[in-house]
Amino acid sequence: MSFLQLERVSVGFMRYEGIFRQHELGLLEDLSFGVGRGEIVALIGASGGGKSLLAHAIFGILPRNAVVNGTIRIDGSVLDDTHRNRVRGRRMALVPQSLSHLDPMTRCRKQIGWAGQRAGHPLDRRKTEALLARYGLDERAANAFPHELSGGMARRMMIAIATVGDPDLVVADEPTSGLDTEATGGILRHLRSLADAGKAVLLITHSLAEVLPFADRVAVMRGGRLEAIEPSDRFAGAGETLASPYARALWIALPQNAFTPGGAEC
Amino acid sequence: MTDAALTRPVTGVPVRRNKRIATIAATCAGASGIAVVVVGSLAFGNFGIEPDFSARLLPPSLAHWFGTDQFGHDMFARTIHGLKLSLWVGVVAATLSTLIAVGLAILATTCGRWADILVSFLVDAAMGLPHLVLLILISFALGGGTHAVIVAVAVTHWPRLTRILRAEILQIRHAEFVIASRQFGKSWWYVGQHHFLPHLVPQMLVGLVLLFPHAILHEAGLTFIGFGIEPTKPAIGILLSDSMRYLTAGKWWLGLFPGLSLVLLVLCFDAIGNGLRLLADPRQAQT
Amino acid sequence: MLSAHHLSFRYSPHTPFILEAVDLHLNAGEIVGLTGPSGRGKSTLGRLLAGQMRPSGGRVSINGEKPPAGFSPVQYLHQSPVFATDPRWRISRIIEEAWIPDAAAREDFRVKESWYDRYSHEISGGELQRVALLRALAPETRYLISDEITSMLDPLAQAEIWQALIKRAEQGLGILAISHDHALLQRIASRVITL
Numbered sequence: 001m002s003f004l005q006l007e008r009v010s011v012g013f014m015r016y017e018g019i020f021r022q023h024e025l026g027l028l029e030d031l032s033f034g035v036g037r038g039e040i041v042a043l044i045g046a047s048g049g050g051k052s053l054l055a056h057a058i059f060g061i062l063p064r065n066a067v068v069n070g071t072i073r074i075d076g077s078v079l080d081d082t083h084r085n086r087v088r089g090r091r092m093a094l095v096p097q098s099l100s101h102l103d104p105m106t107r108c109r110k111q112i113g114w115a116g117q118r119a120g121h122p123l124d125r126r127k128t129e130a131l132l133a134r135y136g137l138d139e140r141a142a143n144a145f146p147h148e149l150s151g152g153m154a155r156r157m158m159i160a161i162a163t164v165g166d167p168d169l170v171v172a173d174e175p176t177s178g179l180d181t182e183a184t185g186g187i188l189r190h191l192r193s194l195a196d197a198g199k200a201v202l203l204i205t206h207s208l209a210e211v212l213p214f215a216d217r218v219a220v221m222r223g224g225r226l227e228a229i230e231p232s233d234r235f236a237g238a239g240e241t242l243a244s245p246y247a248r249a250l251w252i253a254l255p256q257n258a259f260t261p262g263g264a265e266c
Numbered sequence: 267m268t269d270a271a272l273t274r275p276v277t278g279v280p281v282r283r284n285k286r287i288a289t290i291a292a293t294c295a296g297a298s299g300i301a302v303v304v305v306g307s308l309a310f311g312n313f314g315i316e317p318d319f320s321a322r323l324l325p326p327s328l329a330h331w332f333g334t335d336q337f338g339h340d341m342f343a344r345t346i347h348g349l350k351l352s353l354w355v356g357v358v359a360a361t362l363s364t365l366i367a368v369g370l371a372i373l374a375t376t377c378g379r380w381a382d383i384l385v386s387f388l389v390d391a392a393m394g395l396p397h398l399v400l401l402i403l404i405s406f407a408l409g410g411g412t413h414a415v416i417v418a419v420a421v422t423h424w425p426r427l428t429r430i431l432r433a434e435i436l437q438i439r440h441a442e443f444v445i446a447s448r449q450f451g452k453s454w455w456y457v458g459q460h461h462f463l464p465h466l467v468p469q470m471l472v473g474l475v476l477l478f479p480h481a482i483l484h485e486a487g488l489t490f491i492g493f494g495i496e497p498t499k500p501a502i503g504i505l506l507s508d509s510m511r512y513l514t515a516g517k518w519w520l521g522l523f524p525g526l527s528l529v530l531l532v533l534c535f536d537a538i539g540n541g542l543r544l545l546a547d548p549r550q551a552q553t
Numbered sequence: 554m555l556s557a558h559h560l561s562f563r564y565s566p567h568t569p570f571i572l573e574a575v576d577l578h579l580n581a582g583e584i585v586g587l588t589g590p591s592g593r594g595k596s597t598l599g600r601l602l603a604g605q606m607r608p609s610g611g612r613v614s615i616n617g618e619k620p621p622a623g624f625s626p627v628q629y630l631h632q633s634p635v636f637a638t639d640p641r642w643r644i645s646r647i648i649e650e651a652w653i654p655d656a657a658a659r660e661d662f663r664v665k666e667s668w669y670d671r672y673s674h675e676i677s678g679g680e681l682q683r684v685a686l687l688r689a690l691a692p693e694t695r696y697l698i699s700d701e702i703t704s705m706l707d708p709l710a711q712a713e714i715w716q717a718l719i720k721r722a723e724q725g726l727g728i729l730a731i732s733h734d735h736a737l738l739q740r741i742a743s744r745v746i747t748l
Contacts, residue, residue: 046710181733
């Protein structure tokens with residue numbers, strides 16, 4: 001069994017219809033897949049399709065009206081509320097989507113310190129510097145407020161904060177959105193090196209082309225369901241080896257390939 | 267739908283109960299509490315205002331639910347009259363306050379940088395001064411009485427709402443959908459009517475309702491210490507300050523019931539305000 | 554032709570220039586790519602061209618003349634259509650704020666009439682971006698500034714939107730496509746400018 005194992009996980013929201021009637025709006029349905037140590041699994045789906053909800057469900061940070069069903073396992077044991085509190089930040093960590101997850105009024109150095117304390121790995125100055133250096137961040141970045149960092153630096157800072165406790169699972173939620181090509185490459189290389197160091201990495205993204213060179217497997221979502229899981233090297237040529245017609249349609253629709261929307265009907 | 271309250275067969279989080287029913291029930295209860303005050307006061311007419319020296323200082327009983335005072339006034343009727351007076355002061359003062367807030371917020375956001383700086387300064391200044399001191403000064407300067415209380419409460423309660431409305435207007439003004447609307451050649455007048463107003467009216471309504479409790483409590487406080495409504499009127503503040511003399515004599519009902527009723531009235535408005543806030547923003551109202 | 558003449562922008566005289574003396578020309582019926590690292594002012598340039606912001610220096614012209622008041626012939630769209638639509642409005646009102654498209658125009662962007670009575674958060678991001686496009690491409694519109702409009706969408710939705718836009722360009726619409734995606738710009742643009 002993989003390190004992170006999802007079994008028939010569904011996420012929905014209770015919504016009001018009119019004033020009193022409530023109904024459940026399903027956004028993710030019946031997701032089952034695993035992420036093993038040493039690999040990057042990229043979860044691909046359209047924006048607004050609820051990919052981030054999966055990350056939020058794993059970490060237990062969904063809004064109050066969310067309904068989660070199914071089983072999530074970490075290293076074989078079921079992730080319930082008590083277990084989650086034990087492993088969150090220590091054995092699994094989230095790299096959130098936007099800069100707004102950093103405290104705008106606190107210098108980054110201090111925020112890393114907090115993360116270290118919460119993860120049970122108090123950091124001294126030397127350790128902090130070593131950690132930041134691993135992500136190409138210097139003294140100046142450490143002493144900056146979050147808004148003073150560029151988009152790419154802020155993402156690297158969030159990865160540094162997430163990996164303070166040396167977790168076995170890293171979930172990165174759209175870590176490259178809004179970044180230019182160079183910064184995107186930097187972020188993905190860092191995630192790759194985490195996987196190569198034996199961690200399980202779940203990479204949630206909407207951009208297939210960007211992550212293909214870095215991911216081991218690609219989980220393709222369509223309308224809240226898992227359409228296929230394909231090894232990344234099958235995304236080649238005209239996609240003949242791809243098992244799922246939908247994955248092939250996505251691949252062919254890329255501008256570097258045929259750029260045809262024709263596969264939409266399959 | 268009642269099946270929303272069912273627990274689910276698969277392992278997972280049990281479905282939460284429909285919270286909206288509770289909120290709306292509270293809102294309705296609040297509204298009916300206020301209706302009781304208005305209708306009751308009309309029904310009582312002069313009862314509770316005319317003295318009845320045959321029934322002085324009676325403890326609570328079936329005939330006099332809240333007891334009677336030293337002039338034989340029925341305290342229940344008197345409390346209802348007092349609450350209605352509070353309501354009246356609250357309505358006028360909160361409405362005036364809201365009007366001031368709307369005016370200043372529009373001034374701050376449409377009349378340039380200096381107007382904005384001036385309004386921000388006024389807000390900070392008004393929020394920085396101790397509320398009660400300002401209330402006493404204004405009411406005293408105007409010679410006391412109902413009108414003075416209304417003016418005093420109205421001119422001290424606008425800052426918070428001004429700040430909220432100003433922020434809201436600024437946010438909408440820089441919203442992409444307003445920029446888009448301008449690109450379609452729409453005038454600021456059109457944008458104001460069709461984009462700003464629908465966002466601001468709910469904020470204003472909620473702000474207005476949530477101003478009520480403040481206005482009512484401050485009115486009662488001001489009256490209690492003698493700077494407010496004339497002592498001849500059955501205001502809650504008057505009832506409470508009158509009761510002080512008799513509390514030591516064991517006439518507990520004179521203070522307890524009017525005070526409790528005032529708190530209940532305030533809670534009614536709170537419930538309505540929260541209910542409105544919940545319904546005004548359907549996207550935040552799902553939890 | 555939509556032109557930027559020595560266009561500069563900064564927020565105040567005390568802050569550095571975000572954009573300094575940029576010249577750019579976009580012909581009718583042409584798709585030009587605009588790329589470059591983050592923070593170089595690509596979006597600022599787009600908004601200046603569309604008249605959403607006033608330049609600190611230089612000017613924008615259409616066929617040598619000042620852009621007219623009223624409905625702007627240069628429309629700007631950015632990557633998140635959710636913000637470009639009033640959350641309290643329904644799709645029908647959102648679209649018809651700009652113009653009233655007929656069935657053929659709706660079909661170009663595959664905007665379904667069944668969405669008309671929904672709110673903007675009740676349809677998907679790709680669907681809403683098509684709504685925003687349909688709304689912006691009124692008969693008066695001559696130029697479109699597309700600021701990463703498909704970067705948040707899946708490849709199928711992206712290909713679909715661009716095929717429709719390429720068709721519009723053939724009918725005379727000038728498009729400035731701002732994007733980080735070199736492969737996309739290679740595919741759609743006749744030339745690419747790096748800022």
